[in-house]
Amino acid sequence: MTCGSVDDGKSTLIGRLLYDSQLILDDQLASLRNESHNRTTGEEGIDFSLLVDGLTAEREQGITIDVAYRFFSTDQRKFIVADTPGHEQYTRNMATGASNADLALVLIDARKGVLTQTRRHSFILSLLGVKHVVVVINKIDLINYDQQAIEGIEREYRSFAQTLGFKTLAAIPVSALKGDNMLATSARTPWYKGKSLVPYLETVDISEDKSERPMRFPVQWVNRPNLDFRGFSGTVASGQIAVDDEVLLSASRQPAKVAQIVTMDGQLQRASVGEAVTLVLDREIDVSRGDVFSHPGEMPEYSNQFQARLVWMSQDSAFQGRSYLLKIGTQMVPATITDIKFRTNVNTLEQAAANKLDLNEVGTVTIATDKPIAFDAYSTNALTGGFILVDRLTNATLGAGTIDFGLRRAQNLTYQSFDVNREVRGAMKKQTPQIVWFTGLSGSGKSSIANLLERRLTAQGKHAYILDGDNVRHGLNKDLGFTEAARVENIRRVAEVARLMADSGLIVLVSFISPFANERRLAREIAGDIQFAEIYVDTPLEVCEARDPKGLYKRARAGEIKNFTGLDSPFEPPVGADLVLHGAEHDPSILSDELYGWLKID
Amino acid sequence: MPTLDMSHLRALEAESIEILREVAASFERPVMMYSIGKDSSVLLHLARKAFFPSKIPFPLLHVNTTWKFREMITFRDRMAEQYGFDLISHTNSDGLRDGINPFDHGSSRFTDIMKTQALRQALDAGRYDAAIGGARRDEEKSRAKERIFSHRNAQHAWDPKHQRPELWRVFNTRLNPGESMRVFPISNWTELDVWTYIYAEQIELPALYFAKSRPVVDRSGTLIMIDDDRFRFEPGEKPCDEVVRFRTLGDYPLTGAIRSEAATLPEIIMEMQASRTSEREGRLIDSDSVGSMEKEAGRLFLTCKLLPILRPTPISPSGLASRPINRFSGF
Numbered sequence: 001m002t003c004g005s006v007d008d009g010k011s012t013l014i015g016r017l018l019y020d021s022q023l024i025l026d027d028q029l030a031s032l033r034n035e036s037h038n039r040t041t042g043e044e045g046i047d048f049s050l051l052v053d054g055l056t057a058e059r060e061q062g063i064t065i066d067v068a069y070r071f072f073s074t075d076q077r078k079f080i081v082a083d084t085p086g087h088e089q090y091t092r093n094m095a096t097g098a099s100n101a102d103l104a105l106v107l108i109d110a111r112k113g114v115l116t117q118t119r120r121h122s123f124i125l126s127l128l129g130v131k132h133v134v135v136v137i138n139k140i141d142l143i144n145y146d147q148q149a150i151e152g153i154e155r156e157y158r159s160f161a162q163t164l165g166f167k168t169l170a171a172i173p174v175s176a177l178k179g180d181n182m183l184a185t186s187a188r189t190p191w192y193k194g195k196s197l198v199p200y201l202e203t204v205d206i207s208e209d210k211s212e213r214p215m216r217f218p219v220q221w222v223n224r225p226n227l228d229f230r231g232f233s234g235t236v237a238s239g240q241i242a243v244d245d246e247v248l249l250s251a252s253r254q255p256a257k258v259a260q261i262v263t264m265d266g267q268l269q270r271a272s273v274g275e276a277v278t279l280v281l282d283r284e285i286d287v288s289r290g291d292v293f294s295h296p297g298e299m300p301e302y303s304n305q306f307q308a309r310l311v312w313m314s315q316d317s318a319f320q321g322r323s324y325l326l327k328i329g330t331q332m333v334p335a336t337i338t339d340i341k342f343r344t345n346v347n348t349l350e351q352a353a354a355n356k357l358d359l360n361e362v363g364t365v366t367i368a369t370d371k372p373i374a375f376d377a378y379s380t381n382a383l384t385g386g387f388i389l390v391d392r393l394t395n396a397t398l399g400a401g402t403i404d405f406g407l408r409r410a411q412n413l414t415y416q417s418f419d420v421n422r423e424v425r426g427a428m429k430k431q432t433p434q435i436v437w438f439t440g441l442s443g444s445g446k447s448s449i450a451n452l453l454e455r456r457l458t459a460q461g462k463h464a465y466i467l468d469g470d471n472v473r474h475g476l477n478k479d480l481g482f483t484e485a486a487r488v489e490n491i492r493r494v495a496e497v498a499r500l501m502a503d504s505g506l507i508v509l510v511s512f513i514s515p516f517a518n519e520r521r522l523a524r525e526i527a528g529d530i531q532f533a534e535i536y537v538d539t540p541l542e543v544c545e546a547r548d549p550k551g552l553y554k555r556a557r558a559g560e561i562k563n564f565t566g567l568d569s570p571f572e573p574p575v576g577a578d579l580v581l582h583g584a585e586h587d588p589s590i591l592s593d594e595l596y597g598w599l600k601i602d
Numbered sequence: 603m604p605t606l607d608m609s610h611l612r613a614l615e616a617e618s619i620e621i622l623r624e625v626a627a628s629f630e631r632p633v634m635m636y637s638i639g640k641d642s643s644v645l646l647h648l649a650r651k652a653f654f655p656s657k658i659p660f661p662l663l664h665v666n667t668t669w670k671f672r673e674m675i676t677f678r679d680r681m682a683e684q685y686g687f688d689l690i691s692h693t694n695s696d697g698l699r700d701g702i703n704p705f706d707h708g709s710s711r712f713t714d715i716m717k718t719q720a721l722r723q724a725l726d727a728g729r730y731d732a733a734i735g736g737a738r739r740d741e742e743k744s745r746a747k748e749r750i751f752s753h754r755n756a757q758h759a760w761d762p763k764h765q766r767p768e769l770w771r772v773f774n775t776r777l778n779p780g781e782s783m784r785v786f787p788i789s790n791w792t793e794l795d796v797w798t799y800i801y802a803e804q805i806e807l808p809a810l811y812f813a814k815s816r817p818v819v820d821r822s823g824t825l826i827m828i829d830d831d832r833f834r835f836e837p838g839e840k841p842c843d844e845v846v847r848f849r850t851l852g853d854y855p856l857t858g859a860i861r862s863e864a865a866t867l868p869e870i871i872m873e874m875q876a877s878r879t880s881e882r883e884g885r886l887i888d889s890d891s892v893g894s895m896e897k898e899a900g901r902l903f904l905t906c907k908l909l910p911i912l913r914p915t916p917i918s919p920s921g922l923a924s925r926p927i928n929r930f931s932g933f
Contacts, residue, residue, distance in 0.1 A: 069739045069746050071792050078610060080790060092767055099769035128769075221623045225656035233652070235620045235771075264654035275612075276619040276652070289627050313767055327772050330627070386770045395776035397766040 010107055013138065013176035014081055018072055020183050020198065076202035092313035092360060095400055098125050099386065102206045103132040106157075110140045110149065110173070114156045120346040120360075122157075126164035127309055127362060127402060129382055132206050133166045136197065141175040145188045163349065168204060172197050211272045214298035215239030216376070216384050217247075218329040219291045223278050231262055231278040232287055237329070237383040241279070241293070242270040249285065250292040250302050250374035256281040290331035292374040292384070300384060301406040304372040305338070308387070310357065310365050314398040316391075318357040318365075324398065326369055328387035334370040335389070341365060357399075366407060378402035422530070425505030429463045432602065433502045435527050436595075439514045439574060440537035441566045442552055443544035445583040445591065446511040449537065452592035454509055462601060464507040467494055482563040488519055495523035502530045507601070515571040535595065536574045539583030541566045611799050614791055615648065620771060621750060621787040622652040622734070626659050628775035629732040629783070633725070636662035636689070638674045639851045640807055641736030644788060644796055647805050649734075650685060661688035663724055663733075667716040668693055669704060669853035671829050677808045692724035704855045705834045712853075722758055725782065732775075732783045740792045750789050756780035797874060801867040810848045813865045817841040825861070829854040 070081040082097035098104065104125050108118055125133060135157050137150055154171040161169060172181055173189055174197055180186035181196040194200070216237040223231040241247070245258045260280040261268040271277045279293070292300055312318050318337060326335035341364045343354035357363045378385030382402075389399045426433045436453075438446040450466050457464040469490075473480070477493055480486040491514055498508045514520050524532050544566065545553040556564035563569040579598050581591045625632045634649060636642050649658045664678060682689040694702075697715040704712045725733060739746045749765050751773045766774050777783060788796070800807065818825040819839050826833075828841045833855065846859035847870075864870045 069790065071740050071790075096767040096769055220620065221627045221653075223653065223656050229655060231655075233623055235616060262655065264651040274616055276616040276623070278654070325776070327774065329772070330624075383770060386772065388767075388769060388772050388774060390774055390776055395774065395778060396764075397774045400767065400769045 013105075013107065013136065013174075014070055016176045016179065016182055017081075017198070018070065020179070074198065074202055079201070092311070094121055095124050095128060095311045095313070098128040098130050099382070099400070101128075101130050103134065103201070103204065104130045105134050105136050107136050107138050108153055108157070110137050110143050110146075110153065113153050114160065116347050118157070119160060122161055122164055123344075123346045123349065123362070124311065126166070127311065128386075129378065129402070131165075131167040131208075132204060133161070133169050134197070134200065134204075135169070135171040137171060137173045138176055140173045140180060140189070141178045145173075145180075147189070147191050150189075168206075170194060170200060170204070172200060211238075211240055213238040213273075213381065214300075214376075215241050215245075215247075215293070215295050216300060216381060217241055217279065217293040218331075218374075218384070219287055219289055219293070220330045221289060222287065229280070230284075231260075231280045232291075232293075233276070233278045234330070235276045236271050236273050238273050238381050239295075240270055240272045243268075246296055247281075247293045248296050248299060249287060250294065250300055251372070252286065253299075254285045255296065256283050256285050258282075290329075290373075292329070300374045300376050302372050302374050303406040304370070305366060305368045305407040306375065307341075307364065307366050307404045307407060308378075308401040309344075309404065310337075310363050310389075310399050310401040312357040312359060312361050312363070312399045314391075314396065315359055316398065317359075318363070318389075318399060320355065323392060325390040325392055326367065326373075326387050327390060328373060328375055328403075329384055331373050333373055334392075336368050337365050338368045339366040364404075365401075367401070375403050375406070377405055422503050422505065425503075429505050430602075431462050431505075431507060432531060433505050433507065434531035434533070435498050435502050435508045435510060435523075436533050436535060436599065437498075437510045437512075437514070437520070437523060438535050438537055439512065439520060439577070440539060440583065441541060441544045441571055442513060442564075443547045443549055444537040444539035445581075445588050446513075446537045448588035449581065449592045449595065450509040450511045452589055453595060456592070456596055457507060457601065460601075462507060463505065464509060465501055466509045466511060467498055467501075469494075469512040472497075482561075482569070487516065491516075491519040491523060492526070495526040498523070499526055499528070499530060502527070513565050513571070515565045515569065517572045517574065520574060533578045533599065534574060534576070536577035536580045537583045537591075538573070538580050543584045608802065611795065611802060614788075614795055615651070615799070617771075617790065618645075618648045618787040619652040621773075621785065622649055624773055624775065625732050625734060625785050625787075626653065628773075629777075631728065631730050632660040632732040632734065632785075633663045633690070633728060633730040634658070634660055634734040635736065636664045636678070637736070637851070638664065638670070638678050638808060639736075640796055640800060640811065641738070641788065643805050643807055644791075644799060645734065645736045646681065646685070646687075647803060648787065658685075658687045660734075661690050661728075663728070663730075664689065664691045665717055665720045665724060666691045666693045667712075667720070667853050668698065669716075669832075669855060671808075671810055671827075671851060671854045671857075673808055673810055673829075674851060681806075690724070690728070692720060692727075694720035694723060703832075704853060709856050713856075725758070730782065731777055732785055734785045734787060736788055737786045738791050738793070738796075739789050748786065748789070750786055751775060752784040752786065753777075754782045754784060758782070760784075794871070794874065797867070797871050801871060808851060810851055811870065813845050813847040813862045813869075815843045815845050816859065818844050818846060818859060824858040826857075827854055827859055 072079050072081070082101060106118060106121060106125070108114060122133070135154065137153055140146075140150060143149055150173045157171065158169065172194060173192055174181040175186075176182065180188055181192065183196060183198050185192065185196045195203070216239065217232075218234050218237055219232045220234040221232075223229070223233045241258060241261070243258050243261060246255055247258060248255050258279055259282040261271050262278040262280060268275075268277065281287075294300055310318065318340070320337050320340055323334055323336050326333055340354050340357065342351040343357060343361055343363045344351055346360075346362055351364075354361075354363060357365075374384070375387075376384040385403045387401050387403070388397050389401065390396070391398050422433055436450075438450055440446050447466075447468055450468075454464045454466055472494055473490070476497065477490050480490050491512065494510060494512060498510050501508045510523075514523070520534060524534065548554055552561060552564065553567070555561050556567050565571050579595065581595065583591065586594075634645065636646065646658075646662070653659055662682070666675075678689070681687075694716050697720070702712055702715045707715075737748070739748065747762060747765075748760075749768050751766070751768065752760060753766060754760060768774075775783065791799075799805070817828045819828065819835065819841055821836070821839075825844065825846055827846070844859075844861060845863060847862045847864060848857060848859050851857065862873060864873045
């Protein structure tokens with residue numbers, strides 16, 4: 001693809017490529033010579049830009065207003081050129097061209113050097129994962145082939161592009177109008193030691209083996225000609241799939257084996273990335289458009305929340321909380337931008353806070369979808385990591401995004417819905433399933449309060465259960481020590497167990513020191529839509545240490561226990577606890593009554 | 603014998619199949635334009651592949667001006683029979699009643715009424731929300747900017763300034779009531795790709811594409827074949843038999859033949875590679891593709907000029923490999 005600013009000479013460059021490849025036919029050439037009258041022409045007497053500027057409006061304005069696709073081939077390679085406009089107003093089209101490009105030509109007018117547009121275009125190329133870039137420093141005839149100026153432009157560009165992750169980057173000084181360094185190296189730039197443009201394009205190595213990547217097969221269309229045949233048509237997005245492979249479905253995680261790979265030209269043993277085929281499985285499982293097949297152990301992420309970078313392409317700004325339709329691969333779901341983390345200044349690559357994204361702006365956002373979708377990080381798979389956002393009223397395409405990673409909370413949603421759910425189970429027990437999470441120092445009174453609360457609940461016919469820190473460490477978490485990482489994992493596991501138990505209809509009382517704010521927040525996120533109360537049993541360290549019911553403080557002071565919370569491991573007091581109980585001021589029975597009243601157990 | 607770059611053709615084929623499946627999965631009432639020409643024949647072949655072993659899950663629409671080569675209609679009906687697709691033939695009955703024909707009403711008016719208006723009638727009557735066409739981006743400069751999924755408002759108009767960006771293979775197929783989509787699955791094919799694919803896949807074409815002795819008249823360099831007795835001769839004109847073939851097919855009085863000996867696919871491909879004129883020069887008006895029958899950016903095809911025929915220069919097969927290919931055309 002090519003990109004440049006207005007008047008950088010993109011159309012002339014492409015016209016020259018077509019002309020030099022002898023793709024202009026006699027009848028066209030004749031009419032071009034006529035039209036070129038009164039225009040800037042090369043030595044051939046032709047305005048090459050006339051070859052490519054198709055729409056009347058563009059000719060009148062002298063600019064290219066939309067992405068155009070041109071075809072040419074040399075002995076070595078076939079090229080499809082996506083010609084993307086440089087006009088500021090239409091920058092969004094560049095992302096379109098870049099999304100399918102192997103290589104990009106970035107045009108720079110030698111008289112003007114690296115411009116805002118140049119930086120922006122390069123950033124978008126990088127954002128969309130274009131790995132190979134050629135900087136074409138054009139119109140060098142107009143600065144008299146000034147070596148210093150040209151090399152200065154190259155240096156400036158290279159220093160800017162350092163962080164953009166291009167695999168190959170070449171800078172070639174040319175005059176598209178005069179033909180310098182286009183097909184052959186020019187005598188007017190003897191100091192330039194690189195290849196001229198066309199030979200470079202013919203030989204640059206852009207290969208990338210997508211067949212080695214994890215297999216992704218998005219189901220596009222269910223193929224059901226009669227009751228005896230049920231196949232799933234789609235194109236292999238990455239990797240390879242073979243007959244007898246075990247595959248898993250992203251949504252239900254149901255396994256099946258590939259029985260046949262069907263095409264009109266006969267059955268295949270194996271299909272690779274890019275092939276459009278129809279899969280037949282060895283058993284009946286529920287599959288529909290939007291499902292993604294993969295191999296076990298190499299599943300895509302499946303989640304309803306992710307972080308992404310978003311290029312905004314509409315006059316109507318993007319706002320947090322607004323609902324859009326999101327299309328990724330063959331999946332389409334309602335989605336909301338839940339957070340605009342920051343906007344990246346495309347000229348300086350600096351990040352700044354933002355509460356909206358305007359046309360042509362790039363932001364880092366979190367997006368929540370109404371139901372989970374299968375995806376990969378864009379850097380590992382563009383076809384399963386790139387998405388568009390569509391306006392729900394006008395159906396216009398408003399923005400395009402590349403997924404960075406899935407977010408935790410989302411991964412912990414129920415994957416499959418069953419008819420008997422939490423509400424049903426809660427109703428059977430005549431209670432609202434919930435999690436009551438106690439946090440506080442060892443000896444603060446958490447377990448005593450929880451114990452009294454459970455007794456009272458049980459007496460009233462409620463179904464409750466205490467998850468106690470010490471008890472859980474005897475079983476589920478006995479492999480974990482007391483380092484910070486182990487404590488984090490300790491909390492994560494307990495939070496997951498609490499979620500499952502509450503989902504089964506119970507009132508779950510969790511009595512864990514849980515010293516870190518991050519992990520308490522994680523526990524709350526893992527609970528998802530389950531009612532969750534964080535209870536801080538606030539008892540001063542001296543009181544706890546004086547009580548020392550298990551003799552632990554004594555042993556810790558004696559150096560027998562390392563990483564003891566409150567002594568040599570920190571406790572981060574909660575700032576946003578739902579209820580604070582003062583353990584030094586009242587008996588556990590009074591505190592438990594206070595808590596019971598606050599919880600309003602029906 | 604032309605050499606075939608199969609990996610390139612397979613990639614184009616897979617892309618087109620993916621697009622066709624996306625249409626079938628996303629729209630309620632798709633239809634495929636069937637003009638019986640080579641591009642349509644490729645589309646038909648791709649659609650059979652896309653949905654195999656199912657039958658093509660949408661009808662094929664032929665806008666019949668009643669002035670097509672007779673052989674095209676025979677071929678059309680045989681294909682429908684052979685492949686079991688649902689064929690809809692539509693003729694503008696108003697135009698038929700008023701006796702609109704290319705001789706009395708001029709080609710542009712004839713085309714407007716019997717093709718452009720007829721197409722709209724057929725699309726409206728069928729309430730089709732997606733019309734699949736065989737237009738290619740290499741055909742013309744404004745076509746090069748058309749999307750693969752090209753949005754049309756309720757008046758069937760295309761607004762090139764507000765096209766939906768198309769990233770990756772993610773196509774926005776959403777429509778509001780009354781709007782429709784034109785879909786061009788072979789957008790990224792070139793004329794040479796079409797011919798080599800036809801050769802590689804042994805796709806059957808109407809015999810009109812192959813050189814044969816046919817009765818023609820020579821009108822300022824354009825060879826018009828006499829296909830039935832409705833043809834109006836100019837004073838002094840007489841048909842004579844010449845070995846000719848057609849590069850595009852359409853209404854016989856408006857379609858120029860070229861003098862050619864190419865009677866097989868390899869010969870046609872070699873002749874085309876050697877050609878120094880564009881595909882469209884054989885057309886007195888544009889072909890039957892969806893896009894070309896419609897207004898482009900708000901302007902109609904107002905002019906119709908008879909372009910001079912430039913005869914292909916014969917070239918030896920050995921010269922072919924290094925010879926660049928006709929990729930570009932347009933006014």
